[in-house]
Amino acid sequence: MNARDPSLFVRLRRRLQRWGAHPEARKYPAADTAITAIPLPPTLTLPLAQHIGAPAQPVVRAGDRVLRGQLIAQGAGKVSAPLHAPTSGTVVGIVDVPVPHPSKLPAPALIIACDGLDEACPAEGADPFTLSPGEIAQRVADAGIVGLGGATFPSAVKLSLGRDQPIPTLILNGGECEPYLSCDDRLMQERAGQVVDGARIILRAIGGERALIGVESNKPAAIAALREAAGGHADVRVVPVPSRYPMGSEKQLIAWLTGREVPSEGRSADIGVMVHNVATAAAIHRAIRHGEPLTSRIVTVAGGTVRTPRNLEVRIGTPISALVAFCGGLTATPTRLVMGGPMMGVAVDSLEIPVIKASGGVLALGPDEVAAPDASAACIRCGACVGACPIGLLPLEIAARIRGDDLPGSAALGLKDCIGCGTCAFVCPSRIPLVQYFNHAKGELAARERDRLRQESIRELVQARAARMEREAREKAEAAARRKAEREKAKAAAARKPEEVSA
Amino acid sequence: MKAVFASPHAHGARPVGQVMLLVMAALVPATFNGFWHFGWPAIFLWLTTILACLLAESLALQVAGRAIRPALADGSAVLTGWLLAISLPPWAPWWIGALGGAFAIIVCKQAFGGLGQNLFNPAMAARVVLLISFPLEMTRWVAPAVFGSVHAPDFLAALDITFGAGIPDALSSATILDYVRSEVSRGVGVGQALDASFKPLASSLGSRAGSLGETGALLLAGGGIFLIATRVIGARIPIGFLLGVAVPAALAHALAPQAYLPPLAHLLTGGVTLGAFFIATDYVTSPSTPLGQWLFGLGCGLLTWIIRSWGAYPEGVAFAILLMNAATPLIDHYTRPRIFGRRRDGRSLSPQES
Ligand code: SF4
Ligand code: SF4
Numbered sequence: 001m002n003a004r005d006p007s008l009f010v011r012l013r014r015r016l017q018r019w020g021a022h023p024e025a026r027k028y029p030a031a032d033t034a035i036t037a038i039p040l041p042p043t044l045t046l047p048l049a050q051h052i053g054a055p056a057q058p059v060v061r062a063g064d065r066v067l068r069g070q071l072i073a074q075g076a077g078k079v080s081a082p083l084h085a086p087t088s089g090t091v092v093g094i095v096d097v098p099v100p101h102p103s104k105l106p107a108p109a110l111i112i113a114c115d116g117l118d119e120a121c122p123a124e125g126a127d128p129f130t131l132s133p134g135e136i137a138q139r140v141a142d143a144g145i146v147g148l149g150g151a152t153f154p155s156a157v158k159l160s161l162g163r164d165q166p167i168p169t170l171i172l173n174g175g176e177c178e179p180y181l182s183c184d185d186r187l188m189q190e191r192a193g194q195v196v197d198g199a200r201i202i203l204r205a206i207g208g209e210r211a212l213i214g215v216e217s218n219k220p221a222a223i224a225a226l227r228e229a230a231g232g233h234a235d236v237r238v239v240p241v242p243s244r245y246p247m248g249s250e251k252q253l254i255a256w257l258t259g260r261e262v263p264s265e266g267r268s269a270d271i272g273v274m275v276h277n278v279a280t281a282a283a284i285h286r287a288i289r290h291g292e293p294l295t296s297r298i299v300t301v302a303g304g305t306v307r308t309p310r311n312l313e314v315r316i317g318t319p320i321s322a323l324v325a326f327c328g329g330l331t332a333t334p335t336r337l338v339m340g341g342p343m344m345g346v347a348v349d350s351l352e353i354p355v356i357k358a359s360g361g362v363l364a365l366g367p368d369e370v371a372a373p374d375a376s377a378a379c380i381r382c383g384a385c386v387g388a389c390p391i392g393l394l395p396l397e398i399a400a401r402i403r404g405d406d407l408p409g410s411a412a413l414g415l416k417d418c419i420g421c422g423t424c425a426f427v428c429p430s431r432i433p434l435v436q437y438f439n440h441a442k443g444e445l446a447a448r449e450r451d452r453l454r455q456e457s458i459r460e461l462v463q464a465r466a467a468r469m470e471r472e473a474r475e476k477a478e479a480a481a482r483r484k485a486e487r488e489k490a491k492a493a494a495a496r497k498p499e500e501v502s503a
Numbered sequence: 504m505k506a507v508f509a510s511p512h513a514h515g516a517r518p519v520g521q522v523m524l525l526v527m528a529a530l531v532p533a534t535f536n537g538f539w540h541f542g543w544p545a546i547f548l549w550l551t552t553i554l555a556c557l558l559a560e561s562l563a564l565q566v567a568g569r570a571i572r573p574a575l576a577d578g579s580a581v582l583t584g585w586l587l588a589i590s591l592p593p594w595a596p597w598w599i600g601a602l603g604g605a606f607a608i609i610v611c612k613q614a615f616g617g618l619g620q621n622l623f624n625p626a627m628a629a630r631v632v633l634l635i636s637f638p639l640e641m642t643r644w645v646a647p648a649v650f651g652s653v654h655a656p657d658f659l660a661a662l663d664i665t666f667g668a669g670i671p672d673a674l675s676s677a678t679i680l681d682y683v684r685s686e687v688s689r690g691v692g693v694g695q696a697l698d699a700s701f702k703p704l705a706s707s708l709g710s711r712a713g714s715l716g717e718t719g720a721l722l723l724a725g726g727g728i729f730l731i732a733t734r735v736i737g738a739r740i741p742i743g744f745l746l747g748v749a750v751p752a753a754l755a756h757a758l759a760p761q762a763y764l765p766p767l768a769h770l771l772t773g774g775v776t777l778g779a780f781f782i783a784t785d786y787v788t789s790p791s792t793p794l795g796q797w798l799f800g801l802g803c804g805l806l807t808w809i810i811r812s813w814g815a816y817p818e819g820v821a822f823a824i825l826l827m828n829a830a831t832p833l834i835d836h837y838t839r840p841r842i843f844g845r846r847r848d849g850r851s852l853s854p855q856e857s
Contacts, residue, residue, distance in 0.1 A: 371514030383791035422511030
């Protein structure tokens with residue numbers, strides 16, 4: 001499996017493909033603003049589950065004083081990530097707080113009262129090219145780095161995949177195809193060196209041959225900055241990709257850049273590709289070179305009701321009210337608050353929700369920026385959703401099955417392959433809440449599957465117990481028979497002996 | 504429970520009502536051309552048919568106990584009436600339009616469950632039912648009588664034509680397809696019959712006997728191209744339709760020029776342009792998969808040509824579209840796109856294949 005460029009045929013074919021949509025970008029004025037750090041808030045709220053996998057386990061207690069960068073909760077298990085104090089202060093305790101999650105259920109979080117000194121604990125960087133791949137992965141794991149594009153999968157888990165199979169191609173995702181968001185754009189412009197160095201560190205960790213940085217063509221400044229930073233490195237290449245939603249989806253970006261599709265029941269490593277977000281690469285650079293754990297991120301604050309939209313560098317755990325206040329506050333009550341982008345972000349109810357590792361955007365949207373889905377609308381079968389789906393699904397048919405309560409039918413049409421990108425709902429003239437249907441059905445199907453597995457394991461347990469009892473009974477009977485036989489043999493021997501004597 | 508707003512939070516499509524408005528806008532030139540050539544009776548018939556559709560829709564919604572206003576506001580009933588009206592003989596009596604409109608809405612649309620549920624295009628289904636039930640009224644064509652010309656009926660005479668005594672016998676005429684077919688059956692060659700009746704440019708701008716709006720074939724095509732350009736409809740079905748008619752017509756005409764019409768005559772007469780751009784592209788009754796749309800368009804065209812060439816009727820567009828409508832669920836089923844990361848048969852790609 002070598003790192004190859006797509007053939008001419010693949011290039012032609014991908015030009016003919018018409019999936020996706022072109023939502024209004026609305027990246028300005030925020031995209032023109034340089035990244036600005038905001039002042040420390042009085043308290044930070046750090047949910048223990050900011051990543052995919054098991055929640056982190058606190059290693060500090062109420063009353064403890066902590067320093068910036070100090071471990072406050074450690075990863076629990078193979079897929080997990082630790083948390084570090086974003087500034088110095090005192091641990092207040094662990095409380096259940098609202099978090100940006102679609103379920104809207106509160107989750108436990110560590111609260112830190114900041115002391116304003118921002119005292120750091122000593123950190124030590126290293127030259128990645130003197131470290132072994134395993135050591136790089138370990139340091140990335142210890143730094144609490146997760147996918148910053150929103151997926152929040154622990155990055156170190158991905159890095160160690162390189163040990164099991166060859167992964168010649170690293171792709172850095174600089175797509176940022178969500179409207180409004182420009183945090184990655186600014187990062188690539190202002191810290192291109194960190195991104196390129198991060199790419200080279202990852203290449204070393206996975207034993208890759210080349211890194212492709214895919215950037216949507218609507219970010220010429222980012223492309224130019226990255227090209228300059230990558231100048232001396234033959235193994236890093238910046239490749240512009242068309243601006244089209246969802247080009248920043250992992251599968252779509254891989255397909256565009258390499259011409260290969262990630263198998264539906266596989267992962268990208270199976271075809272020799274690994275994808276990391278550009279911000280993740282920059283975080284890896286800082287973790288390895290400077291020993292800095294992940295305690296801050298760049299957030300785009302935008303939307304029609306924000307007075308001065310801009311890009312901010314924010315400590316994890318800062319309430320979004322502080323971000324909004326730094327942007328001059330709101331001009332009107334927003335119709336909807338969204339964490340993340342407008343296509344896949346999560347609607348939240350309050351400004352007191354904290355920024356977490358996944359938060360690339362805080363959007364305060366006005367009435368004319370928000371979709372009003374209509375659950376009672378009829379599908380006019382226009383087929384717009386079919387043409388738009390990047391996965392080649394038939395959203396209208398899947399939704400019809402779900403509306404008719406035929407969940408197995410929806411699964412048979414490929415619901416499991418749906419990446420939830422929302423392109424179908426975006427282009428639907430009837431404004432049918434397609435993604436809402438799909439999420440509901442996916443949840444329901446997963447619950448049924450869990451239920452089935454539980455039933456199965458119970459049945460297996462019962463069967464195993466019956467088999468064990470049967471085996472034990474048989475063994476008992478056999479043992480009894482053996483003893484009986486021995487007794488009889490002994491008796492017979494005893495009966496024979498006198499004859500021998502007499503003989 | 505707090506309200507849950509599912510993503511996406513943005514929306515970027517024209518609402519349904521706007522889609523319907525654009526389709527109507529695209530119909531305006533051909534319709535006005537029809538009014539110009541066929542005068543007041545055409546206007547009366549057009550109004551009657553649309554009104555009948557609106558009334559029928561309100562009635563059906565009332566009976567079903569559903570909200571009337573939003574359903575009427577989406578414009579689909581008006582559009583159905585409009586499409587039916589321009590496919591009728593322009594001087595047909597009012598009750599043809601009224602009956603057809605009511606039938607289209609009540610039987611062909613609402614009985615199936617309303618917008619989005621019907622199998623057959625309501626306008627074409629109504630047209631065919633009218634043709635079968637009232638063959639006389641549905642085949643009484645008139646030669647164009649441009650507004651203000653000697654033959655053009657004035658307002659009162661027009662009222663009498665649409666709502667009263669009907670068409671004065673002296674004025675009836677035949678469509679090009681009718682004429683050619685009867686000439687050919689008398690032993691006259693296609694070429695000669697066509698020369699006598701078909702002038703490509705004039706004929707396709709409305710100077711011929713025919714349905715209210717269909718005679719402006721070039722105007723309809725223009726409207727259709729406008730709809731493709733504004734992305735209201737896709738290009739696959741119309742292109743497929745036109746090719747489906749033109750390719751077999753060209754082959755047959757090349758082999759037997761005296762027995763088969765040339766492709767241009769096929770494309771510019773009858774309802775081919777109306778069908779290809781406005782009827783076959785009806786979202787509800789056509790396939791939603793890309794490959795399915797090609798097949799559907801080609802099928803409509805081919806069937807049209809077959810019916811015109813060998814069928815019992817001189818015109819075949821409506822029948823062809825209805826037949827393909829019936830096949831649509833099947834086409835959709837067998838032309839599902841390949842899912843990303845999977846093979847055609849639905850199994851996951853292996854790393855080597857992908
Ligand atoms: S949300 Fe799912 S069905 Fe809709 S476009 Fe995206 S992948 Fe396709
Ligand atoms: S886009 Fe909406 S209305 Fe059109 S086919 Fe899909 S679900 Fe139906």
